[in-house]
Amino acid sequence: MLVLSRKKGESIVIQDQIEVSILSVEGDTVRVGISAPAHIDIFRKEVYLSIQESNRESAIPAPANLEAFMQKIKKIKKN
Structure with a gap:
């Protein structure tokens, strides 16, 4: 497993097609946004x-x- 640290507003990219963005951090809750092609189920x-x-x-x-x-x-x- 790859473990990364990200802050609010930062992202990671997976194989040029998937972007995972940190939208907010509030206490123990992290809101994550995921942009991916429509054919990829999330x-x-x-x-x-x-x-x-x-x-x-x-x-x-x-x-x-x-x-x-x-x-x-x-x-x-x-x-």
């Missing part, structure tokens, strides 16, 4: 982790849904 970490968890959950079929699906397949095979 999320707060807790939101990103929630999205990842939802994706994992939706990739695993629920047992009840799986059982219902298997019953439909058995009916189709009989016909």
